Amino acid sequence: MSTGPTFKRLPRAVREQQMLDAAVRVFSRRGFHAASMDEIAEDAGISKPMVYAYLGTKEELFVACLHREGTRMMQAIAGAAAPDLPADERLWRGLRAFFGFVGAHRDGWAVLYRQARGEQPFAGELATMRARLVEVVAGMLDHALRGEGREVAATDLEVVAYALVGATESLADWLADHPEADPEKTATRMMNVAWLGAGQLLHGVTWRPPAF
Amino acid sequence: MSTGPTFKRLPRAVREQQMLDAAVRVFSRRGFHAASMDEIAEDAGISKPMVYAYLGTKEELFVACLHREGTRMMQAIAGAAAPDLPADERLWRGLRAFFGFVGAHRDGWAVLYRQARGEQPFAGELATMRARLVEVVAGMLDHALRGEGREVAATDLEVVAYALVGATESLADWLADHPEADPEKTATRMMNVAWLGAGQLLHGVTWRPPAF
DNA sequence: GCGTAACCTTACGCACGAGTAGGTATGCTC
């Protein structure tokens, strides 16, 4: 056979990656429940029992996708936002890396966040990742605040960080739905909202509800 | 039968509300797929065919829940944020109404947002509601900007509004997960982030990426 | 008191898709 049409035997590690690629594609376009293992297998160019043999049940497969995509994303962010930079520089680089990642892996983002958020077994998994991110952002805020000689209750920091992360995720959704949009520009916009808002808080400016 | 224990025949309108109540409860604690029509029927104290007769298929039932809860929420917000108030007052009242609503209907919120976001058939429905909200927020920003004699591209406004709405939803999630948290205080925190950040933008202060 | 229309039930059909049993081919080692 002259050009051996590639659908020969492959080592396990390679097939596993192909399967994960297919799974991410299918999960993101169908949703967890509507996706069938048959379709994933077909998309990966393999038969169903192989998927079970390598990646386990449907839930385990989904978690595997979640982990791979999540780890890639975290690495992209961590690699960009070195901890010894000043706060605004760090935030900016982190945001840019994040939106760059989402822009480049729109379907990965879809499977990672939109699906996992609602489904009971995965919501916890996701919450853990988000919590790590919130922790980092809160740490940055705290660091910057102490640099200004100010101090704020941990809960307040956490909630503000939570809002910032939420806004960022929301813009990521927006980005995923607008293929023509520019990740870099989106990051700049987010930076504006985050840094100016947070910056005011850092300088002790706060808004208070009107007395009555 | 001395005290006829209430589980007699009831007019359609009443039963429909009972069913919707039950559906919201079950959907929110199980998720859309894991929820079974049998369980919803049982929870409503009725048999399954009645649910089908009144509210239609499972998807239609879910959409009905979505609509009822969504409408209630929109009315709560619209009723609080009168359009003739100044922008910050309006934003504050809207936020307070929103977080108050979420605090009072934590399971309704769960069914409304967390579930619908991921599931393909409902994501569109939800996106429509969110779009309306974004439109309103963007309108407020635009109004305030023009009051300052400034003008900003529609896309920029939309994206900022999107971020604000995302941050708010995120805090609502946080609130739903923290039963001891105070809606009013959460609203204040959100107002801080939103108003101070947006306020800066209104005054023409922007952040720019470092040149290199 | 009797029809009729709405309310409500039990009991089932049926499709779909997760997961598996058991068998075949291929390459690698000695």
Add this chain to the structure above:
DNA sequence: GAGCATACCTACTCGTGCGTAAGGTTACGC
């Protein structure tokens, strides 16, 4: 080139849960 492990397949089982057919029962008009 015998043996063995690993890659890979076709073809099934079987539970689950949506949606329904066909039949009871209560209220209300006349």
